[in-house]
Amino acid sequence: MDVDIKGTSNAEGEEEKGKPIVVILVGAPGSGKSTFCDHVMRSSTRPWVRVCQDTINNGKSGTKAQCLKSAAIALKDGKSVFIDRCNLDREQRVDFVKLGGPQVDIHAVVIDLPAQLCISRSVKRTGHEGNLQGGRAAAVVNKMLQKKELPKLNEGFSRITFCHNETDVQAALNTYTLLAPLDILPNGCFGQKNPDSKVQLGIMKFLKKMEAPSNTESNLNSIRDNESQISEEKNPSSCTGKEMISSLSCAADKEVKEGNDQLALGSVGPGVSADDGPTLAFPSISTADFQFNHEKASDIIVEKVEEFVKKVGNGRLVLVDLNHGSKILSLVRAKVAQRNIDSKKFFTFVGDITQLYSKGGLRCNVIANAANWRLKAGGGGVNAAIFSAAGPSLEIATKEQASSLHPGNAVVVPVPSSSSLYGREGVSHVIHVLGPNMNPQRPNFLNDDYNRGCKILRDAYTSLFEGFVSIIRTQSNFPTRSSENLKHEPLKSGDTSHDAPTVFFSSNTDQKIKRNNNYESERSKKCKGFQDEARAATTDSRARHINKHENDVSRTMAWGSWAQSLHHIAMHPARHKNDVLEISDDIVVLNDLYPKAQKHLLVVARCDGLDSLADVGKDHLQLLMSMHAKGLEWAEKFLHEDPSLIFRLGYHSAPSMRQLHLHVISQDFNSNHLKNKKHWNSFTTAFFRDSVDVIEDIRTAGKATLKEDDSLLAMELRCHRCRSAHPNIPRLKSHISNCRAPFPVTLLESSRLVLAPTKIASHS
DNA sequence: GTTCTAGAAC
DNA sequence: GTTCTAGAAC
Numbered sequence: 001m002d003v004d005i006k007g008t009s010n011a012e013g014e015e016e017k018g019k020p021i022v023v024i025l026v027g028a029p030g031s032g033k034s035t036f037c038d039h040v041m042r043s044s045t046r047p048w049v050r051v052c053q054d055t056i057n058n059g060k061s062g063t064k065a066q067c068l069k070s071a072a073i074a075l076k077d078g079k080s081v082f083i084d085r086c087n088l089d090r091e092q093r094v095d096f097v098k099l100g101g102p103q104v105d106i107h108a109v110v111i112d113l114p115a116q117l118c119i120s121r122s123v124k125r126t127g128h129e130g131n132l133q134g135g136r137a138a139a140v141v142n143k144m145l146q147k148k149e150l151p152k153l154n155e156g157f158s159r160i161t162f163c164h165n166e167t168d169v170q171a172a173l174n175t176y177t178l179l180a181p182l183d184i185l186p187n188g189c190f191g192q193k194n195p196d197s198k199v200q201l202g203i204m205k206f207l208k209k210m211e212a213p214s215n216t217e218s219n220l221n222s223i224r225d226n227e228s229q230i231s232e233e234k235n236p237s238s239c240t241g242k243e244m245i246s247s248l249s250c251a252a253d254k255e256v257k258e259g260n261d262q263l264a265l266g267s268v269g270p271g272v273s274a275d276d277g278p279t280l281a282f283p284s285i286s287t288a289d290f291q292f293n294h295e296k297a298s299d300i301i302v303e304k305v306e307e308f309v310k311k312v313g314n315g316r317l318v319l320v321d322l323n324h325g326s327k328i329l330s331l332v333r334a335k336v337a338q339r340n341i342d343s344k345k346f347f348t349f350v351g352d353i354t355q356l357y358s359k360g361g362l363r364c365n366v367i368a369n370a371a372n373w374r375l376k377a378g379g380g381g382v383n384a385a386i387f388s389a390a391g392p393s394l395e396i397a398t399k400e401q402a403s404s405l406h407p408g409n410a411v412v413v414p415v416p417s418s419s420s421l422y423g424r425e426g427v428s429h430v431i432h433v434l435g436p437n438m439n440p441q442r443p444n445f446l447n448d449d450y451n452r453g454c455k456i457l458r459d460a461y462t463s464l465f466e467g468f469v470s471i472i473r474t475q476s477n478f479p480t481r482s483s484e485n486l487k488h489e490p491l492k493s494g495d496t497s498h499d500a501p502t503v504f505f506s507s508n509t510d511q512k513i514k515r516n517n518n519y520e521s522e523r524s525k526k527c528k529g530f531q532d533e534a535r536a537a538t539t540d541s542r543a544r545h546i547n548k549h550e551n552d553v554s555r556t557m558a559w560g561s562w563a564q565s566l567h568h569i570a571m572h573p574a575r576h577k578n579d580v581l582e583i584s585d586d587i588v589v590l591n592d593l594y595p596k597a598q599k600h601l602l603v604v605a606r607c608d609g610l611d612s613l614a615d616v617g618k619d620h621l622q623l624l625m626s627m628h629a630k631g632l633e634w635a636e637k638f639l640h641e642d643p644s645l646i647f648r649l650g651y652h653s654a655p656s657m658r659q660l661h662l663h664v665i666s667q668d669f670n671s672n673h674l675k676n677k678k679h680w681n682s683f684t685t686a687f688f689r690d691s692v693d694v695i696e697d698i699r700t701a702g703k704a705t706l707k708e709d710d711s712l713l714a715m716e717l718r719c720h721r722c723r724s725a726h727p728n729i730p731r732l733k734s735h736i737s738n739c740r741a742p743f744p745v746t747l748l749e750s751s752r753l754v755l756a757p758t759k760i761a762s763h764s
Numbered sequence: 765g766t767t768c769t770a771g772a773a774c
Numbered sequence: 775g776t777t778c779t780a781g782a783a784c
Contacts, residue, residue: 037778404784406766444767562765562784594765656765675766676779728773728778773778773781 018182020075022099023708024083026151027111028141031119032169036111037082040176047181049074049091052084075104089149090343096155098333102325107185108151109172115145131529151187153360154349156333162191162653187324192361235626280468281349281356282368283382284319284328286435286453286459290442296454298331300685302339304461304597308349308469313471317465318364319348320356353382354389357425363426366465366471373405373443376493386430390421396431405434406562408442408459412467421637431467435460458578466575538564559611559658565593566659570606586623587630594673595663596683599638599645603627603662608661613651613689613704621698628691631664635754638666649691652682654708667720667743667753669736676729678713684720690752720744724753 003555021605023034051071056062071081087093093108100106119138151160168191179185260715286292305317321329329348336346337509351360353367370382375398377387393416402411410433421427436456437444446453569576569590573583582589586607592600605623608617616624628649635647646667655661665683674680681687686707692743697704716725717732722741747753 406784560765560784565765673766730778768783769779769781771779774776 001144004591008712010492017105019105019184020078020080021105021107022071022081022176023107023109023176024087024093024096024157025085026087026093026109028086028088028114028115028118028144028148030120030141032121033084033086033111036109036173037084039173040082043177045180046183047077047079048082048623050082050084054085059276064092064095068099068233068631069711071096071099075099086144087146087151090151090155093151093155094343100156100158102327102328104589105154105158105184105324109155109176110150110160111162111169112150112162113166113169115141150644151586152349152353152362153706154318154347154362156348158187159185160192160348161188162189162193164191188359189361190687199326205631244381259533262389270655276363277316278366278468278472279311279318279362279364280312280319280366280368280431280465281318281353281362281364282429282431282433282464283370284321284332284355285368285370285433287328288381289379289439290435290437291439292436292453292457293450294328294331295439296450297457298328298335300454300457300461301328301332302335302341304465305336305346305459306339306341308465309341311469312345313472315468315530316344317346318362319346320353321348321350321353324350352385354385354421355425364425366429366431367421367427368410368431368433368467371405371434373407373434375402375405375411375432386421389425390415390419390430393419394421397431398432402432404561405432406436407436408456408463408464409464410460410467411433412471429467429471431464433460433464436725448608455578462575462578488687502673505541510681525596563656563658566602566604566657566661567611570604570659573606579753581634582630582704584630587627592663592665596671596679597667597669598671598675599647599664599666600671601634601664603631603634603664605660607660611655611658612655612660616694616698616704618698618702621695624691624695624698627662628695631662631691632754635664635713639754639756643758645756646759647742647754648683648752649688649689649754651691651694652688653689653706653712663688669733674729674733677715677717680717680729681715684718685712685715692750692752 014629025036026031034052037048038050041048041050049071051074053064053067054061056066056070067083067085071083074081081099083096085092087096087108095688119141122138122141150162151157153160161168163171163172163177175185177438284297285293287297296369301319305319309317319329319332327694329350333348349356349360349362351362356362356364356367366403367386372379372383378384393752394413396414398411401413405411410431413432414431415422415427415430417423421430436446436453438446438448438453440447446456470644488683569579570588573580573588576590580588580590581601588604588606590602590604592602595601605620605627607620607623610620610623635649638647639645646666647662648667649662651660651662663683669680669683687709689704689707694704715730717727718725719732719735719739719741721736721739721743723740723744726735742748743753
């Protein structure tokens with residue numbers, strides 16, 4: 001069966017012409033690798049070099065390093081190379097695969113003939129280069145086949161040809177013999193056995209839900225047993241015939257018996273590996289259409305992968321790209337190689353993310369989508385491919401989770417069982433991710449601001465991987481939906497039985513529902529978004545809030561999807577380690593995402609149900625004092641670094657973000673994020689409640705005085721120091737950058753301003 | 765909260 | 775013609 005996962009029409013075909021190729025032969029001793037090379041080289045018009053480890057050392061057996069060097073020299077000369085050694089497992093191949101790049105394609109030719117045939121050939125022959133002949137050959141061949149790991153495209157091959165009999169070998173021989181110097185061969189896997197049985201096996205295996213037919217189940221068990229036996233033994237590092245012999249002991253009988261099991265393994269089909277766990281396949285985020293710098297992106301991918309491989313248990317992370325010459329894939333591969341990352345837990349894969357299983361043999365129960373902010377189908381690239389492959393049911397399932405996505409966030413969507421992505425590929429969840437955009441033609445253009453861009457990209461991968469972790473956790477802890485869950489979250493039509501948490505809340509704040517004041521609908525949507533949170537607690541807190549202000553429609557509707565992030569961080573600070581500066585039992589400190597001054601951070605209360613100053617009562621006095629103390633501590637730290645700064649600590653009367661937070665903000669207001677009248681007035685009018693005043697209010701009256709009047713935010717623009725008025729924001733900003741007038745007397749009283757000790761005298 | 769953009773203001 | 779804002783959309 002011919003399979004070309006890239007498609008034979010290659011837009012870059014012209015550029016690829018004339019590339020040298022490295023053909024890595026994979027096969028046991030006696031399979032006919034050397035003969036294959038000889039035949040091709042005898043008649044081919046393409047310049048070939050055969051690199052054979054058994055003879056590379058002046059006719060004697062050499063090292064892998066010598067082979068690599070020799071291959072590299074040949075490639076530099078523009079010659080194509082055969083790597084003639086057993087190359088039976090991934091580890092043996094990996095360094096040779098690295099010879100590949102934009103100018104060199106890596107192929108594999110797998111000569112997977114019956115073990116008995118290889119053995120009988122090895123036993124009979126004399127004068128073999130690897131000195132593998134006679135009686136010991138049977139044991140050696142069997143031993144080597146034990147650790148056979150058929151190559152997969154994800155190792156970095158652009159083309160793999162499987163030969164299961166002499167006819168296949170002859171066909172491959174013809175293909176390579178006829179390959180002229182300027183010719184290229186289509187990419188993909190060719191001649192792979194039993195793809196159909198494999199599909200079913202794979203789906204059953206990772207969903208662990210369907211009942212497996214007894215024959216396949218027993219096959220699977222025999223593979224597991226077989227592999228566990230092998231893993232108990234120490235594998236030799238190389239695989240030339242000679243070294244294998246020297247590493248062998250006298251247990252030849254046992255090995256022949258195991259060799260029979262090995263043949264059974266082959267019958268299950270290639271690509272079956274007992275250690276497949278839950279797997280997330282993800283494209284590189286933002287590096288395609290969003291034009292994010294590849295070098296920076298690859299750093300972030302490797303950083304985040306390193307962080308999360310520890311958290312995914314037996315799960316795997318796979319970076320996928322459609323193209324072989326993918327720059328991002330080679331950058332990541334190179335950087336991963338320098339880190340201590342388990343290659344079984346993370347690897348790269350070349351192929352179509354919507355056909356990883358059916359065309360690439362890679363089982364992934366979760367795939368990530370590089371989504372657009374509207375979470376709509378269409379556009380191009382991965383987003384279009386995934387929505388198109390999944391069918392309309394994914395769009396419906398996505399809408400149930402969220403209507404839009406902010407950069408840096410992700411949303412987990414269970415794939416409906418009616419979708420072919422679920423049935424054919426075995427994908428149970430899609431995680432939509434939105435990364436930072438550096439493309440001026442697309443929304444949320446960051447205009448080359450890589451400080452923000454990198455942060456958002458980190459957030460995006462964190463959200464994505466957290467989503468994957470939560471799926472793993474949900475599937476292992478809650479294989480079925482409990483009646484408790486049903487109570488909180490009624491099943492909807494089109495809902496599937498494998499629901500999963502939403503990573504980052506992005507609810508569907510449907511305007512019609514808002515205007516109709518249909519709280520029940522709104523709440524159910526919000527709850528759905530918070531499936532991974534303490535569901536009842538979240539709902540209760542919101543309900544309390546609603547009851548308290550039940551006559552206040554605007555407040556009932558107050559928290560949009562975008563207003564949830566502080567709450568999320570306060571409830572799960574450990575999940576946002578990169579964002580928070582400090583975590584304690586009752587407080588989280590973090591930088592404001594859009595600082596309105598040189599220094600602008602938030603001291604966030606962790607108490608659930610405390611959404612704003614309006615919720616604060618006498619019970620919270622201690623907390624307010626702790627928050628103030630923490631704010632002062634940070635202000636003083638900044639003052640130590642820069643004594644010219646002046647800070648103010650306070651709360652917004654009506655905050656936009658849910659979860660009580662104290663602003664600690666320097667009074668320079670020197671920031672590109674300060675853009676409009678509301679920004680300015682929210683920090684310089686009575687709308688801003690100084691922390692010292694709030695504490696005094698609570699102490700004396702039991703509640704905070706609020707100045708929620710919108711007119712405060714619409715006030716004329718006045719300098720916070722000299723109180724002069726200015727016509728617009730740019731003029732105001734220009735003024736405040738120079739104004740050195742003393743602050744109004746009211747601010748100088750009662751420690752509302754926090755200054756460096758040396759400055760206090762001059763201001764009072 | 766931000767982004768986007770029509771149209772006001774200059 | 776360009777700058778800036780207010781309001782809508784998310």
